[in-house]
Amino acid sequence: MKTDAIVCKTEGPVLTGIGGTERMAVGIAWVLDESGTVAKSVTGAPSSLGPEDLTAALEKSREQVRRLIAAVPVHEGEIFSTHLNFLEDPAFTQEPLETMKKTGCDAMEAVRRASEELQAVFQEFDDPYMRERAADIRDVGERILRNLRGESEEDLTALPPHTILVAADVTPSRTARLDPRQVRGIVTEMGGRTSHAVIIAGVMNLAAVVGCKDLLSVVKTGDRLIVDSPRGTIYVNPGEERIKEYQAKIEKAAREEEARQKTGTAQLVRKDGSRVLVAANIGSPAEADIALQKGADGIGLFRTEFLFMDRKEMPGEEEQYEAYRKVAEIFAGKPVVIRTLDIGGDKPLPYLAMRREENPFLGLRAIRLCLAREDVFRVQLKALLRAATAGNIHVMFPMISSLQELRAAKNVLESCKAELTRAGVPFFADLKVGMMVEIPAAALLARDFAAEVDFFSIGTNDLTQYTLAVDRGNPDVNPLYDFMHPAVTALVQKTIEAAHCLSIPCFMCGEMASFPQAIPLLAQCGLDEFSVSIDAVARTKEILLQQEGIQTDPAVCP
Ligand code: PEP
Ligand code: MG
Numbered sequence: 001m002k003t004d005a006i007v008c009k010t011e012g013p014v015l016t017g018i019g020g021t022e023r024m025a026v027g028i029a030w031v032l033d034e035s036g037t038v039a040k041s042v043t044g045a046p047s048s049l050g051p052e053d054l055t056a057a058l059e060k061s062r063e064q065v066r067r068l069i070a071a072v073p074v075h076e077g078e079i080f081s082t083h084l085n086f087l088e089d090p091a092f093t094q095e096p097l098e099t100m101k102k103t104g105c106d107a108m109e110a111v112r113r114a115s116e117e118l119q120a121v122f123q124e125f126d127d128p129y130m131r132e133r134a135a136d137i138r139d140v141g142e143r144i145l146r147n148l149r150g151e152s153e154e155d156l157t158a159l160p161p162h163t164i165l166v167a168a169d170v171t172p173s174r175t176a177r178l179d180p181r182q183v184r185g186i187v188t189e190m191g192g193r194t195s196h197a198v199i200i201a202g203v204m205n206l207a208a209v210v211g212c213k214d215l216l217s218v219v220k221t222g223d224r225l226i227v228d229s230p231r232g233t234i235y236v237n238p239g240e241e242r243i244k245e246y247q248a249k250i251e252k253a254a255r256e257e258e259a260r261q262k263t264g265t266a267q268l269v270r271k272d273g274s275r276v277l278v279a280a281n282i283g284s285p286a287e288a289d290i291a292l293q294k295g296a297d298g299i300g301l302f303r304t305e306f307l308f309m310d311r312k313e314m315p316g317e318e319e320q321y322e323a324y325r326k327v328a329e330i331f332a333g334k335p336v337v338i339r340t341l342d343i344g345g346d347k348p349l350p351y352l353a354m355r356r357e358e359n360p361f362l363g364l365r366a367i368r369l370c371l372a373r374e375d376v377f378r379v380q381l382k383a384l385l386r387a388a389t390a391g392n393i394h395v396m397f398p399m400i401s402s403l404q405e406l407r408a409a410k411n412v413l414e415s416c417k418a419e420l421t422r423a424g425v426p427f428f429a430d431l432k433v434g435m436m437v438e439i440p441a442a443a444l445l446a447r448d449f450a451a452e453v454d455f456f457s458i459g460t461n462d463l464t465q466y467t468l469a470v471d472r473g474n475p476d477v478n479p480l481y482d483f484m485h486p487a488v489t490a491l492v493q494k495t496i497e498a499a500h501c502l503s504i505p506c507f508m509c510g511e512m513a514s515f516p517q518a519i520p521l522l523a524q525c526g527l528d529e530f531s532v533s534i535d536a537v538a539r540t541k542e543i544l545l546q547q548e549g550i551q552t553d554p555a556v557c558p
Pocket of ligand 2: 461
């Protein structure tokens with residue numbers, strides 16, 4: 001493809017979608033020419049592909065996926081472990097055999113049916129995370145079919161430089177096979193922020209805009225594109241001025257990022273000597289290492305529910321203990337806030353056999369579920385208490401709405417301590433106990449709560465949706481979702497004041513903590529810890545250092 005042959009005389013259409021990463025990119029569209037559905041078997045000549053061919057294709061697929069697991073970082077490897085699970089699941093190993101027997105169809109048709117049926121099951125889930133797993137199933141189905149046809153893996157390594165991949169959907173394996181030296185970004189019609197492909201794109205430093213309607217009817221291979229992920233915008237065949245503007249923005253962002261590396265490791269203090277912490281939000285122990293390298297002063301939110309997802313059964317006490325201990329050890333004495341399970345709402349666990357709810361965000365979610373399923377809660381609390389011997393672990397309860405609920409959770413914690421004592425198992429009894437303030441009721445009664453916990457952490461992602469009655473995951477009401485709404489900021493201020501009045505620290509782990517327009521207000525209110533996504537640690541410190549009265553700690557040399 002001759003990229004320099006493309007001359008943009010006029011400004012083309014501008015498309016909007018959901019920004020998946022922090023990057024911007026200018027490049028040339030490469031449209032993947034398939035619709036994204038599993039290819040149908042060739043009609044006409046009867047195929048001779050039978051059960052033995054299926055067995056061989058499955059084995060070959062497993063080998064390819066094992067190689068992928070070995071080639072990508074640990075966290076992304078977990079994604080492909082899910083693919084391996086699907087490749088071992090009876091849905092692919094048994095059901096196609098039965099379909100062949102019953103209908104007389106060939107292995108290709110049987111695999112295609114199995115894949116489509118399983119995708120349909122996952123597409124029915126209310127939880128966007130589970131729905132997005134349908135893309136993983138399609139990926140697995142395509143792999144088996146390719147191997148049945150005797151085709152080699154699709155060669156995405158030979159794409160021209162500066163490619164922006166355009167597709168109905170991009171599977172995680174495809175994303176992982178992209179070469180970041182050639183590909184600058186991906187844009188898709190399907191997908192959401194939690195798509196695995198987006199997670200991988202973030203790790204590979206690609207620009208990504210997903211969920212972009214009409215993409216394939218507008219964009220053709222060879223079109224020049226600007227992908228602005230932070231804004232979720234795609235410019236198709238933009239004018240030269242726009243391209244220059246973005247090239248300048250991209251260069252500026254790269255210079256800023258380089259300069260920020262040093263700021264990331266700085267430690268911040270106020271004039272009175274009190275520390276301002278910038279911690280990281282993580283979902284797995286593997287991310288704790290990266291968070292530490294990027295300068296996080298601690299972990300402000302470990303979303304433990306991610307340990308429970310993409311698997312068939314709950315992790316046991318030992319497995320959880322190992323995960324929590326590892327994070328505590330990596331942060332060696334720095335605070336690590338571990339949130340107890342926030343399951344339910346948009347994150348159901350199929351193996352917990354939860355009832356379907358009309359309004360899952362207002363239903364049996366988080367602490368409510370844990371109090372209803374004390375067996376599940378106790379396993380986690382015991383693992384946490386044991387792991388707390390290895391570092392500075394704080395335990396945090398999500399979705400607290402009443403004092404009774406908070407007291408009930410604390411009672412279960414005490415009862416777990418008693419059980420461990422009786423069993424002679426070592427644990428740390430005096431770990432700090434905090435709660436998330438993410439329901440307006442908790443913010444309004446913050447003083448009452450502050451008397452009964454060691455810290456608060458404000459969860460603005462939920463606080464915003466519950467205060468404004470705006471679903472945080474619904475793109476149609478997205479413009480109304482605003483954590484700078486005066487009602488939300490009033491609740492945030494009230495919570496910080498109440499915490500300080502009762503002499504407990506107040507943290508924030510919702511997205512607002514890294515929002516540049518919010519940081520000055522939060523700093524002024526005296527927020528003690530800003531817990532942000534790993535990539536936002538350095539930028540958040542940089543903005544904080546521009547605030548009156550905040551400086552790097554002269555006692556600590558970076
Ligand atoms: C929040 O609600 O702000 C929060 C941090 O929790 P989550 O995004 O996991 O619901
Ligand atoms: Mg929340």
